[in-house]
Amino acid sequence: MVKTKVKKSVVEDIEEVAEKQLSEAAKLFLDQVTSPKLNSTSFILNRTSPSKLKISPLLLGAVGAQTYFHEDGELATAQAASKQGVPFIVSSHSSYSMEEISDAVPDSELWFQAHIFQDLELTKHFIQRAELAGYQAIILSVSNDKIHHQADQLVKGTANFVVDPIFTKKNYLSKSTLTEQIAHEYQKRYINWDDIQYLKQFTTLPIFIYGDLSLDDVRSTLEQQVEGIILSNINQSNLDLLEKIDIIASERLTVVVETEVKAKEELNHYLQQGADAISIRKSYIYGLATSGVLGAEEAIAHLFT
Numbered sequence: 486m487v488k489t490k491v492k493k494s495v496v497e498d499i500e501e502v503a504e505k506q507l508s509e510a511a512k513l514f515l516d517q518v519t520s521p522k523l524n525s526t527s528f529i530l531n532r533t534s535p536s537k538l539k540i541s542p543l544l545l546g547a548v549g550a551q552t553y554f555h556e557d558g559e560l561a562t563a564q565a566a567s568k569q570g571v572p573f574i575v576s577s578h579s580s581y582s583m584e585e586i587s588d589a590v591p592d593s594e595l596w597f598q599a600h601i602f603q604d605l606e607l608t609k610h611f612i613q614r615a616e617l618a619g620y621q622a623i624i625l626s627v628s629n630d631k632i633h634h635q636a637d638q639l640v641k642g643t644a645n646f647v648v649d650p651i652f653t654k655k656n657y658l659s660k661s662t663l664t665e666q667i668a669h670e671y672q673k674r675y676i677n678w679d680d681i682q683y684l685k686q687f688t689t690l691p692i693f694i695y696g697d698l699s700l701d702d703v704r705s706t707l708e709q710q711v712e713g714i715i716l717s718n719i720n721q722s723n724l725d726l727l728e729k730i731d732i733i734a735s736e737r738l739t740v741v742v743e744t745e746v747k748a749k750e751e752l753n754h755y756l757q758q759g760a761d762a763i764s765i766r767k768s769y770i771y772g773l774a775t776s777g778v779l780g781a782e783e784a785i786a787h788l789f790t
Contacts, residue, residue: 494747495787496768499780503771511553511774519548519745519766541571542756543789546715546743546764547598547624549578550642554774558641560589562773565781567593569789574598574624574764577611578642585644587618598624598695601680602670609687610651616688623688624715627676628696640664678709685710693741700726703733713739715764720744724758731759749788 504512545566551558558580559573566573572594575583587595597615602608612623646652646667656666685692691712698706698716706714714734719727719742727742734740743764746752752763765788772784 496747496784499775499784500771503774507774514553515767515770540739540762542762543571543752544741544762544764545571545573545769546766547574547576548766548770549576550580552580552641554770555777557777559586561777562769562781563590564778565785568782569785571785571789572596577645579644580641582644582648583615584618595620596622596624598626600626601676603672603674604670605680605683607651609684610649611645612684612688616690622691622693624693624695625681626695628717643667700729703730707737713741715741715743717743727758727760746788752788
């Protein structure tokens with residue numbers, strides 16, 4: 486019997502080239518920052534009025550320290566996203582500041598993923614800076630965020646901190662290194678919905694909650710005045726959970742699934758199961774690693790057009 490040879494997708498071809506170019510440390514870092522979040526959150530929330538934001542079916546998810554993969558980092562990713570007309574979610578730990586990125590692609594759609602630090606005033610200021618810089622949505626991460634210390638990943642993701650006056654003022658006499666000062670912001674954090682409510686006061690932008698959310702979390706989220714959720718715990722093996730979430734969210738929450746897809750058919754399958762959009766990370770980073778703007782743009786175009 487003759488075996489049928491399955492043709493690889495463009496995304497898989499890009500991934501194969503990138504795997505050969507990236508160092509083992511870079512590949513490990515990418516695996517770490519894009520692995521599914523396994524620590525679920527449980528909050529009590531409030532929402533009554535129907536609201537669903539109309540967004541692109543494809544988003545570029547937040548990956549920090551992108552100069553670890555290409556010297557142009559987030560500047561190249563932002564340009565590729567702008568050319569393809571898809572939103573790019575910028576990480577708090579970007580290699581270029583949020584202002585530098587927005588200046589590089591004026592009038593494009595940028596979202597900002599804010600990690601909730603121990604110091605809520607610092608988080609608040611990051612959010613305010615994003616709105617002033619022209620970003621169009623805020624993602625609040627309630628996952629158990631990890632800071633990666635291997636090689637120089639963290640050093641390459643400090644841009645938003647070194648230019649922030651609140652961070653600088655509180656640490657100017659500190660004997661700790663910059664990376665230690667940033668890591669300190671993740672220690673002894675006890676995030677709750679009072680924190681979310683507090684932060685919401687300081688922006689007029691749509692708010693998305695990001696993390697490994699359970700059905701109870703989604704039910705609670707409906708009680709909060711947020712635009713949507715970004716789920717980090719959905720894949721092909723638990724699409725039934727997505728269907729249940731879609732039933733609960735109905736028209737009241739925008740549901741984004743953060744996952745990896747290799748072809749447009751896979752993306753459409755998630756949309757058919759109830760997602761309003763898919764957020765990818767590894768696919769476009771592989772493209773970025775191979776040839777900067779052009780590589781990232783090719784990866785996006787394969788899935789989006």
